[in-house]
Structure formats: structure tokens, C-alpha cells
Amino acid sequence: MKVHNFNAGPSILPKEVVKKAAQSVINFNNSGLSILEISHRSIDFLDIIEKTTFLIKRIMNLDDDYTILFLQGGATLQFSMIPYNLMNQIAGYLDTGFWAYNAIKEAKKFGKVKVLFSGKEKNYTYISTNYHIPCNMDYFHCTSNNTIVGTQMKIFPKTSIPIICDMSSDIFSRTLDFCQFSLIYASAQKNISSAGMTIVIMKKNILGKFRKNIPSYMNYKTHIQNNSILNTPNVFSIYTSMLTLKWIKNQGGLSLIEKKNQKKAKLLYDEIDQNNLFENKIHKNNRSNMNVSFFLKEKNLEKEFNKMWKKENIIGLEGHRYLGGYRASIYNALPLKSVQFLIEIMKEFERKFS
Amino acid sequence: MKVHNFNAGPSILPKEVVKKAAQSVINFNNSGLSILEISHRSIDFLDIIEKTTFLIKRIMNLDDDYTILFLQGGATLQFSMIPYNLMNQIAGYLDTGFWAYNAIKEAKKFGKVKVLFSGKEKNYTYISTNYHIPCNMDYFHCTSNNTIVGTQMKIFPKTSIPIICDMSSDIFSRTLDFCQFSLIYASAQKNISSAGMTIVIMKKNILGKFRKNIPSYMNYKTHIQNNSILNTPNVFSIYTSMLTLKWIKNQGGLSLIEKKNQKKAKLLYDEIDQNNLFENKIHKNNRSNMNVSFFLKEKNLEKEFNKMWKKENIIGLEGHRYLGGYRASIYNALPLKSVQFLIEIMKEFERKFS
Missing domain, CATH: 3.40.640.10 (Type I PLP-dependent aspartate aminotransferase-like (Major domain))
Known part of the structure; x- marks a missing residue:
């Protein structure tokens, strides 16, 4: 699985x-x-x-x-x-x-x-x-x-x-x-x-x-x-x-690890920024390349979004219990493919509910 | 192995x-x-x-x-x-x-x-x-x-x-x-x-x-x-x-575990007591059923004994670095067979060097 x-x-x-x-x-x-x-x-x-x-x-x-x-x-x-x-x-x-x-x-x-x-x-x-x-x-x-x-x-x-x-x-x-x-x-x-x-x-x-x-x-x-x-x-x-x-x-040490991490983070932040349904609240200079937090602009869509990603075997996307919303932790070992997959889901969600 | x-x-x-x-x-x-x-x-x-x-x-x-x-x-x-x-x-x-x-x-x-x-x-x-x-x-x-x-x-x-x-x-x-x-x-x-x-x-x-x-x-x-x-x-x-x-x-809880531990410890202490080459220095009322320490009566046999047990895939028998000698830790998970095997080695050692 x-x-x-x-x-x-x-x-x-x-x-x-x-x-x-x-x-x-x-x-x-x-x-x-x-x-x-x-x-x-x-x-x-x-x-x-x-x-x-x-x-x-x-x-x-x-x-x-x-x-x-x-x-x-x-x-x-x-x-x-x-x-x-x-x-x-x-x-x-x-x-x-x-x-x-x-x-x-x-x-x-x-x-x-x-x-x-x-x-x-x-x-x-x-x-x-x-x-x-x-x-x-x-x-x-x-x-x-x-x-x-x-x-x-x-x-x-x-x-x-x-x-x-x-x-x-x-x-x-x-x-x-x-x-x-x-x-x-x-x-x-x-x-x-x-x-x-x-x-x-x-x-x-x-x-x-x-x-x-x-x-x-x-x-x-x-x-x-x-x-x-x-x-x-x-x-x-x-x-x-x-x-x-x-x-x-x-993997080539930290410089290559860093490049991969930057690529994954950029893809995901770009999607959040351009997707009509999501937003990231962090000052652009301080966005983490490890933990990408985002929120639904309309909170009432939460149930639908949760249903969508959960049925696709995505786990751990809930935001911290103090904050709510969503958080994708994209540490070193998370493959680019998982980020791309999440982005696909977000795009599909936008098509359906925007 | x-x-x-x-x-x-x-x-x-x-x-x-x-x-x-x-x-x-x-x-x-x-x-x-x-x-x-x-x-x-x-x-x-x-x-x-x-x-x-x-x-x-x-x-x-x-x-x-x-x-x-x-x-x-x-x-x-x-x-x-x-x-x-x-x-x-x-x-x-x-x-x-x-x-x-x-x-x-x-x-x-x-x-x-x-x-x-x-x-x-x-x-x-x-x-x-x-x-x-x-x-x-x-x-x-x-x-x-x-x-x-x-x-x-x-x-x-x-x-x-x-x-x-x-x-x-x-x-x-x-x-x-x-x-x-x-x-x-x-x-x-x-x-x-x-x-x-x-x-x-x-x-x-x-x-x-x-x-x-x-x-x-x-x-x-x-x-x-x-x-x-x-x-x-x-x-x-x-x-x-x-x-x-x-x-x-x-395994049947602590009462059965205890019986097995007592049996293993008794076998080993009995062997130490009856074997001419070894001794245990602990007061009999305080002998541990978990860590059985013993010493060679003649320290110059150490090399021979070490050679013997080491070639039989016995490990961890060295005494603590502060004490020297030997220590067999016979915790819950150690099978009776391992104790019996060690005893065989000790007997064989006695036959050869006593």
C-alpha cells in the first residue's frame, strides 16, 4: 500500500x-x-x-x-x-x-x-x-x-x-x-x-x-x-x-538535499498561492521549507477536502491541534511525488468546489 | 546462527x-x-x-x-x-x-x-x-x-x-x-x-x-x-x-516466569558450587536470579576458559569492567537451553583443566 x-x-x-x-x-x-x-x-x-x-x-x-x-x-x-x-x-x-x-x-x-x-x-x-x-x-x-x-x-x-x-x-x-x-x-x-x-x-x-x-x-x-x-x-x-x-x-550532502527541499516547498507554496480555495498566512520571507501550513479560505469546505485527501492514503495533513487548518510536513525523506500527488488533489478540489 | x-x-x-x-x-x-x-x-x-x-x-x-x-x-x-x-x-x-x-x-x-x-x-x-x-x-x-x-x-x-x-x-x-x-x-x-x-x-x-x-x-x-x-x-x-x-x-504471568528464572539460576549456581574451578562470592541469601557472577579460582586459566566459551558462540559472559571474572545475565528471555549449554561448557572445562 x-x-x-x-x-x-x-x-x-x-x-x-x-x-x-x-x-x-x-x-x-x-x-x-x-x-x-x-x-x-x-x-x-x-x-x-x-x-x-x-x-x-x-x-x-x-x-x-x-x-x-x-x-x-x-x-x-x-x-x-x-x-x-x-x-x-x-x-x-x-x-x-x-x-x-x-x-x-x-x-x-x-x-x-x-x-x-x-x-x-x-x-x-x-x-x-x-x-x-x-x-x-x-x-x-x-x-x-x-x-x-x-x-x-x-x-x-x-x-x-x-x-x-x-x-x-x-x-x-x-x-x-x-x-x-x-x-x-x-x-x-x-x-x-x-x-x-x-x-x-x-x-x-x-x-x-x-x-x-x-x-x-x-x-x-x-x-x-x-x-x-x-x-x-x-x-x-x-x-x-x-x-x-x-x-x-x-544523496550528495546538504547542498543537494537543500535543492530538493526547495523544489518541493516551492511547488507546494505556488499551488497554495494560486489555488482559489487555500491560503498560507506566513510572511513570505519566513515560509518554512519543512512544514507548509495552509488554510481553507471557506471553512465550511473542510469536510469535503478531508474526505478527498483521506481516501487517497494521504496521512498527517491535519494542522496542529492549536491552530487547525492543514500542515504538510515535507521533510528530507518525503518524495517529490508525494508533494506532486497532494498538489493534484488540491487542484482537483479547486475544480470541483471553486 | x-x-x-x-x-x-x-x-x-x-x-x-x-x-x-x-x-x-x-x-x-x-x-x-x-x-x-x-x-x-x-x-x-x-x-x-x-x-x-x-x-x-x-x-x-x-x-x-x-x-x-x-x-x-x-x-x-x-x-x-x-x-x-x-x-x-x-x-x-x-x-x-x-x-x-x-x-x-x-x-x-x-x-x-x-x-x-x-x-x-x-x-x-x-x-x-x-x-x-x-x-x-x-x-x-x-x-x-x-x-x-x-x-x-x-x-x-x-x-x-x-x-x-x-x-x-x-x-x-x-x-x-x-x-x-x-x-x-x-x-x-x-x-x-x-x-x-x-x-x-x-x-x-x-x-x-x-x-x-x-x-x-x-x-x-x-x-x-x-x-x-x-x-x-x-x-x-x-x-x-x-x-x-x-x-x-x-507465559503465564510472573509466577510462571519466576519459576523458570529460579530453575535457571539454581542450575547455574549449583554448577558453580560443585565445579572445582569456579566460585561465586555472593552471600547465599542474596544471590541474584538475574545476574550470576562467578570467578575462576585460578586466574591463570582465564585464557583457556575464554577461548572455550567464545568459540561456542556464547557472548556477554565477561564480568563488569570494574570487577573482572564472569557474569551470566539470565534474564526472562534467556532460554533454559542457553544455561544448560553454558553448564556443559563449564563441566567440559573442569574435565580438561581440573
Whole structure:
């Protein structure tokens, strides 16, 4: 059965990654063991960690100033770990959406937060580039892609303080000068792997001189000292991320991935813009290439549209429960054909109901 | 290839669980999607959470006073979450091994810890039952099974304060009156599922009246309010735990599982005791039915013994790196045949080298 999977996360993974992951659940590397049954201290797994680290650095063009951690607890645990480890007195945050706002809430438990820009009044449909970052702050925090409303930062600020970026929903989707960031984090369940794992990429030299008595699991230093195996990590998700990174490399790396993503996004936004029945509410400079949100201009057609796409084995097109409407998440692994198929449905819907 | 998997964790899982998990990575419930690609807010996944919760309560004979959480971060994050949520001033801990000691270290970051018994001087080979629990403490913490050295608590104390138990390495392996515990936690990678998930079973009424401003991910209340989907949980590991729980139920529940485990452990301890070349150093009342540690009486035979079991596709028999020697982890899913096979090897070794 052919399913078009527009889920926002957990979401579609490359077919060959899924296939190889499933094989390894049965018999990993011809060992006679499942990947679920191997020790996290085995040579096999240490090799997986090493290869995954290498691939991340290679793909993002990062040098040995950076260290890579494979943690648990999602971006949500990072919202606390970051101020726990890095906040002394005050940090600057951008409030660009639901998750960005959650990061702010958590940071406030540890010190002062200065919100340098908030898109809240404009329902998060717009991200300003016109804000000032005072250089006496401990760090600057932003969210590169806002999954719920469907916005994306295209430009990052220049500043002398560390830039920390939640890239959960657009990591590995485009080229960027990744060296501008001191810490990047991303939960795995969108462009990387199965849920339950978080990649943290950090410049070693930013590490906290401030708090003592940090709970071990919350302490980046402890994880670095233990090479991500302070305790048992999510072996399967780390392994699967290695498979995805190999796939990215084989696709031609981020520059080719980015081109494909731009093409898919442009096709879909063009259709939304020219289709009489739909609209996208995001400021054109901030439209996300990962999560394309759109609304029916006439809400009473909802039932008809839902009937139409659901019978065609399209899934995950519902907008976030806070917003309603529709959202097509078009991550790396979503084939161009699925976007084209959705566009066909939208065109057919327009012909019938316009 | 037939492999005998004595890994301490991640460790062997039931064959049919592994097979079904692998099928679901390819095509979950005939949906055309991988289990890795379904939404954690889909009806399918809510159904998995509900069934898993139901099975845990059923198998442990727990009523609705208890709530079940599926978290990340392993037992290590629980070492901090427990005092964060439940410690006001002082708590009592048993120091029965490496992980128990780690739990103590973390708790000390939040308040006073009174160590009620420490087995350290006897190299953790013995667990006293002769200690007093003052009833002015916030809670009493113990570790039911000590994976590294191979001891197990057979008797739990009576006390009016909440008993908190780390059951990471023997959960679902025996019958107990589980209602005596106010909070049970266990990382998944031994008797439950794939690594990267932690089950927390708690009496709702013990929840913290003490600290405010707990980081969201560290706050049990937040997870309870959100039914374990505060953020994206480890979908695959929760799903696989449901499969294992069904397997446990089909095996006849904990009483039959316990009998099988006792039989396997007895066979192996008997062999160690009667074999001239090996010894077990654990006090007989505290021998673990999950992790059987043993040593060569003459260390110079190590190379010969290692050669012998390694060529027979036995894996994971090395003792913990802190201890040396050998450790056979004989969790629920390890077949009796693997224990019998190991015993054959030990006998053959005795015949050759005694």
C-alpha cells in the first residue's frame, strides 16, 4: 500500500533506512543478534557512535572544536539543560513559536530571560531580523524552524555571544555556516531517526563555569567525559541515525538535499498561492521549507477536502491541534511525488468546489 | 546462527518480540507505515500506551492508585528526578552496589541522605536486612537487583514512609507484593524492551509538595498531566515493551516466569558450587536470579576458559569492567537451553583443566 506520509514528527524516514533498520532488528551485522540486544559497550556500538559522529561533522563541515552528544529527553530536556549548564545571569531568546516559548519558560527557572523579539502578536507568522543582542548576555537562543505554524529563520544574527539553536525540525535539511552556532540541538524524530534520542552538537569551550551540583544526566560535561554512554543510550535510534546520515551523504550532502527541499516547498507554496480555495498566512520571507501550513479560505469546505485527501492514503495533513487548518510536513525523506500527488488533489478540489 | 546471549543489558529479548518488532519497523499494523513513522498523538499510539499501561497493572496486580509513565534518560535521570520531586529534607538509601551508590550521589545534590546500610566494605556481596528506617524521612530508596556484582534483595522492609525501588534489572522477573512500593522505576533494556526508555510506576498520592520551579521534563506532575506525551516519547521502545508484556502474560504471568528464572539460576549456581574451578562470592541469601557472577579460582586459566566459551558462540559472559571474572545475565528471555549449554561448557572445562 502506497501511503503519503505528511506527519510532523515522528515522520517519514528514507525507505532504505527503514528497511535496513528492520533487518538489523532481526539480525544486526550478521551477528545472530538483534540491534536491540547488543551491548552499548560493545565494539560494534562504539563503532556506530564513532561513525555517526564522523558523519555529522563531515556533513555539517565542523572541525574538532565541536563535540557531539547523543542524549535522551528530547528538545524539552535541552530547554532546561542549556540554562542549567550555560546561564549565569541573563540570556536572550527569540519567541518565534510554541516550542521557542517553552524554551523561554524553562530558562526562566534558572535566571533572567530577555525576549529580544516575539512574534506572538502576529500569531507567529513573522520572524523579525531587526533586534539587538546585548553582548553582556550569557547566550542567544533561537529556533531555526517552527514546526507548528510553519516558519523558518533564513538569516541568523551576528553576535559575539554564543548562539544556541534548536534545529529539531530542520536539521540536515539545508546548508548553513554551522560554525556560527556554539550549540545546536535536535530531537531525532523528524529528519534523523526514531523518536527518543536528541543530538547535541556543541563547541567544547562554551561549557559552564557557573553552576555546581548539576544532576549528572543534566550535565554536559559528564556526558562528554563518558562519550555519550554515561548510562545506556538509545542504541537503536543512534544506529538508525547513522543509516540516515549515510543516506544524506549518498544523496550528495546538504547542498543537494537543500535543492530538493526547495523544489518541493516551492511547488507546494505556488499551488497554495494560486489555488482559489487555500491560503498560507506566513510572511513570505519566513515560509518554512519543512512544514507548509495552509488554510481553507471557506471553512465550511473542510469536510469535503478531508474526505478527498483521506481516501487517497494521504496521512498527517491535519494542522496542529492549536491552530487547525492543514500542515504538510515535507521533510528530507518525503518524495517529490508525494508533494506532486497532494498538489493534484488540491487542484482537483479547486475544480470541483471553486 | 545460534548465539547464546548473556549480555547484562541491552540484553536478550524474546524471539517472537524481536520478530514482531522488526515486522512493525517495516509495516506497522498493516498501515503501510513504519512504527518509526507514526505520530505519537495518533490513535494507534494512544492505544499502545493504554494497552501497555493496562498490561503492567494487570501483571503487577496494581490498582488505580498507581500511574505509569514512559520516560527517557534511564535510571540515571530518575536518580535526580526522585529527590527533585520527593525530597524535602532527608531520605534513607541502601548502598548495595554501583548504581545504588550513584543514586545516593545524585540525591545528595538535593538534600540530606542517610545511608541505612552499606555493603561496600564487603565488596557489595551481602545485603543486610538489619537496619532501621526512621519514620521522619521523606522516603526510603533501594535497588532490588544489583546488576554488576550479582545480588538481589529477597526481602523488603516494612515502613510507613514511601518505599522507592530501582528495579531496572529484575522487573517482571518474579512475584512480589508490588503495592508495598510507592514508586518503582526500571530502564527498559533488560527485561522490557529496547534501550532509551524508562518505566516509572508511582502512587499518585506521594507527589511532591516541596519544590517549585522543577524543570518540566524533571517534573512527574507534568508527565502525568500529559499522559507521558509531554514531548515525543520513545514510540518504538514503548511499542516493543507492549509486545514483551504480552509475551509475559502468555507465559503465564510472573509466577510462571519466576519459576523458570529460579530453575535457571539454581542450575547455574549449583554448577558453580560443585565445579572445582569456579566460585561465586555472593552471600547465599542474596544471590541474584538475574545476574550470576562467578570467578575462576585460578586466574591463570582465564585464557583457556575464554577461548572455550567464545568459540561456542556464547557472548556477554565477561564480568563488569570494574570487577573482572564472569557474569551470566539470565534474564526472562534467556532460554533454559542457553544455561544448560553454558553448564556443559563449564563441566567440559573442569574435565580438561581440573
